[in-house]
Amino acid sequence: MRSIYEFFEQDSRTAAIARITLSVLCVLLLWQVVSVFVANRLLLVPPADVAAALVTETQRGAMWTNAVATVTAVGTSFLVSVALGISIGFALASSRALSLTAGPVLSALNSVPIIALAPLFIAWLGLGFASKFVLVLMVAVFPVVVTTEAGLRATDRQLIEAARSFDATSMQIFTTVTFPYALPFIVSGIRVSWARALVGIVVAEFFGSFAGFGFAILSASQTFDTARVLGYVIVLGAMGLFGSVLFEALERRLAPWKHE
Amino acid sequence: MSVELLRVDNLDKTFTRRGKPAVEALRGIGLSIKEGEFVSIVGASGSGKSTLLRIIDGLLTPSAGTVYVDGKLVTRPGRDRAMVFQQDSLLPWKTVIENVAYGLTLARMPWAKAQPIAQRFVDLAGLTSFESHYPHQLSGGMRQRVNVARALAVDPKILLLDEPFASLDAQTREIMQTELLSIWQASRKTVLLITHQIDEAVFLSDTVIVFSARPGTVRAKIPIPISRPRSLEVKRQPAFMAIVDQIWNMIEGEVRTSLKLNP
Numbered sequence: 001m002r003s004i005y006e007f008f009e010q011d012s013r014t015a016a017i018a019r020i021t022l023s024v025l026c027v028l029l030l031w032q033v034v035s036v037f038v039a040n041r042l043l044l045v046p047p048a049d050v051a052a053a054l055v056t057e058t059q060r061g062a063m064w065t066n067a068v069a070t071v072t073a074v075g076t077s078f079l080v081s082v083a084l085g086i087s088i089g090f091a092l093a094s095s096r097a098l099s100l101t102a103g104p105v106l107s108a109l110n111s112v113p114i115i116a117l118a119p120l121f122i123a124w125l126g127l128g129f130a131s132k133f134v135l136v137l138m139v140a141v142f143p144v145v146v147t148t149e150a151g152l153r154a155t156d157r158q159l160i161e162a163a164r165s166f167d168a169t170s171m172q173i174f175t176t177v178t179f180p181y182a183l184p185f186i187v188s189g190i191r192v193s194w195a196r197a198l199v200g201i202v203v204a205e206f207f208g209s210f211a212g213f214g215f216a217i218l219s220a221s222q223t224f225d226t227a228r229v230l231g232y233v234i235v236l237g238a239m240g241l242f243g244s245v246l247f248e249a250l251e252r253r254l255a256p257w258k259h260e
Numbered sequence: 261m262s263v264e265l266l267r268v269d270n271l272d273k274t275f276t277r278r279g280k281p282a283v284e285a286l287r288g289i290g291l292s293i294k295e296g297e298f299v300s301i302v303g304a305s306g307s308g309k310s311t312l313l314r315i316i317d318g319l320l321t322p323s324a325g326t327v328y329v330d331g332k333l334v335t336r337p338g339r340d341r342a343m344v345f346q347q348d349s350l351l352p353w354k355t356v357i358e359n360v361a362y363g364l365t366l367a368r369m370p371w372a373k374a375q376p377i378a379q380r381f382v383d384l385a386g387l388t389s390f391e392s393h394y395p396h397q398l399s400g401g402m403r404q405r406v407n408v409a410r411a412l413a414v415d416p417k418i419l420l421l422d423e424p425f426a427s428l429d430a431q432t433r434e435i436m437q438t439e440l441l442s443i444w445q446a447s448r449k450t451v452l453l454i455t456h457q458i459d460e461a462v463f464l465s466d467t468v469i470v471f472s473a474r475p476g477t478v479r480a481k482i483p484i485p486i487s488r489p490r491s492l493e494v495k496r497q498p499a500f501m502a503i504v505d506q507i508w509n510m511i512e513g514e515v516r517t518s519l520k521l522n523p
Contacts, residue, residue: 162349165317166363166414167337176366180353257352257396 020241045227050234053227062216066232069211073129074201077136081197082190085141089148089186099149110142115203122208131208136200143192151185152178184255191247198240265450266293266316266418271325273311284475285311289325291469291478293418293450300453300461301469302507304514308476309454313420316452317343330417339367342411346423348403350395356406357382357391363414378413384443385409401432408440412447421453425460437463438492445489458507462486463495470507473514480510 007015008022028047035046057063092099118135125131155178163173205214213232220228271289276282285308293299301309314320316327318337327334329341342363350359358365361378365371382391385405395403404424411419424440425433437460444451444464455461461468465484472479484503486494494500 156349158345158347158349159351161319162343162345163366164319165337165341165343165345166366167339168366172366176362177351180351255353257394 016245020245042224042226045230049227050230053225054231054234057216057228057231063235065211066213066216067235069209069215070201070205070213073132073204073212074136074197077133077201078140078194078197080133081137081140081193082144084137085144085189085193086148086186088141088145089152092145092149093152106142106145109138110146114138115200118203118207121204127208127210132201132204132212135204136197139200140193140197143189143196144186145189147185147189147192148182151182151189154185155181180254184251184258187247187251187254191244191251194243194247195240198236198243202236263295264292265295265297265330266291266452267326267328268292268312268316269326269328271312271315271327272323273308273315273320274323286315286322287475287477289476289478291481293452295417295450296448297467298444298451298453298465299467299469300455300465301471302455302458302461302511303471303476303479304473304511304518305456306476306518307471307473307514309471310422312476313343313422313452313454316418317341317420319343339363339414340417341420342414342416342418343420343422344404344407344411344424346426348395348407348427350403350406350410352395355392355394356387356398359395359406360385360409360413362410367414378409381409381413384412384446386439399432400428401436404428404436405439408443412443412449416449418450418452421451421455423455424453426456433457433460434492440464441490458504458511459495459500462500462503462507463490463492468503468507470510472511473518480507482507 008019009015031047035044038044041049054063092102114135117138118131121135121138122131125134159177159181160173163177168176201212202214202217205212206218209215213236217229217232220226220232268289268291271286272284273286274282274284289312291299301312303309311320315322316329316334318334318341321335329338332340334341351362354362357375357378360382361371361374364374364377379391382388385408387402387405387409390398390402395406398406404427407424408419408421421440425436428436441464451464453461453464458468462484468482468484469478470480470482471477482503486497486500
């Protein structure tokens with residue numbers, strides 16, 4: 001028992017896979033048990049039904065169509081969010097005046113439930129790619145901005161002084177000290193940003209689109225097809241998990257000294 | 261051997277910050293170090309010794325006075341001086357050898373040329389076989405050896421050490437002092453060391469300069485007539501202890517005052 005516990009605490013890839021598998025199995029088990037007691041299939045269906053619904057969706061080709069729509073939209077706007085977020089973070093970190101001036105507006109925007117403005121975006125930009133793109137961008141850009149600025153500002157003064165002592169130019173200080181130091185911070189922001197982008201895309205698709213996971217969830221729930229609703233939710237969950245694991249691994253790779 | 265390498269004349273430094281009273285850190289500092297000499301500065305905290313070292317390195321500018329290294333006026337950091345900092349100032353994402361080569365790569369030396377030079381100083385610092393370790397995998401003592409090797413690798417005319425062993429435990433510090441001595445004997449660099457450890461200063465140096473505090477001024481220059489090479493047994497000799505006592509008596513009063521100033 002003790003050795004199993006120690007194995008689950010380990011820092012290896014096998015242990016990480018085992019941990020994820022175990023937690024997924026626990027959820028499935030709990031779900032199965034609850035669905036035995038909840039007889040109304042409109043409220044809850046057992047895992048097997050959801051799996052069957054996912055298979056049907058894939059065979060009908062609907063899964064593919066929706067995946068293409070969602071992944072293209074979320075992928076593009078996520079990448080643009082990251083690029084834009086890093087640029088804004090750089091700008092804010094390099095100018096104190098700019099940071100102090102733009103800071104309040106940015107934190108106000110960050111705390112506004114932009115999701116709630118989705119119908120407005122669709123009214124402005126119409127149904128389709130543009131409104132999805134902008135909505136995702138608005139929710140996903142802030143974590144990157146905040147962590148980029150914080151990371152660049154957090155750099156150890158001692159390291160900068162050492163570089164200066166070796167007569168480094170300000171460009172060299174940036175490329176050899178400030179930027180590598182900020183990189184793991186930026187990646188942690190990107191990780192949060194990916195989770196937010198997924199929420200953003202689903203909401204955008206709820207309000208204005210004819211394809212995508214959000215659209216599929218909405219149309220399935222309108223026909224009370226609970227199995228399909230949960231099936232698509234699980235696919236989104238898997239996308240979220242994949243991103244989280246990927247960026248966490250990247251963060252560790254970039255900053256091994258923070259994890260030992 | 262008797263060529264003057266470092267010369268500091270009438271140097272003052274006052275820190276002025278808006279809304280705060282000006283702090284006079286250094287007043288009328290004058291000192292001269294000959295090539296190949298090992299000189300230490302000791303003083304109570306607040307004696308401005310770290311400030312002086314940063315001015316000599318070119319990281320800070322003096323309010324008045326001049327610093328000359330090998331006849332050239334110091335206005336900014338340069339490759340004729342290299343500093344070893346008190347805490348870790350190693351880049352955590354670079355390996356030992358990359359850290360040692362850092363100064364060389366900043367000077368745009370290609371890796372093929374920098375690598376063998378860095379390797380030589382890795383070996384000199386006793387870090388052979390740790391080249392591809394990262395700083396967080398090393399002990400505090402080993403990290404400071406990397407720090408010293410990194411400074412030596414750029415082949416400076418003078419090595420500036422800012423309390424390099426202050427963060428180490430007492431035993432490691434003693435060992436590092438002897439290692440620094442043997443590295444110094446092998447490289448024959450001119451060294452200026454800042455420390456608050458009187459026995460460290462006496463053990464390592466040809467001359468110990470005693471600073472008084474608030475503002476920092478040169479209080480005494482004490483030649484250390486103990487023959488070299490020195491081993492740790494030197495620290496138990498009466499002559500050694502007499503010099504340590506003499507210096508301690510000079511700064512004891514100021515240490516007590518600074519205790520009252522910073523409760």
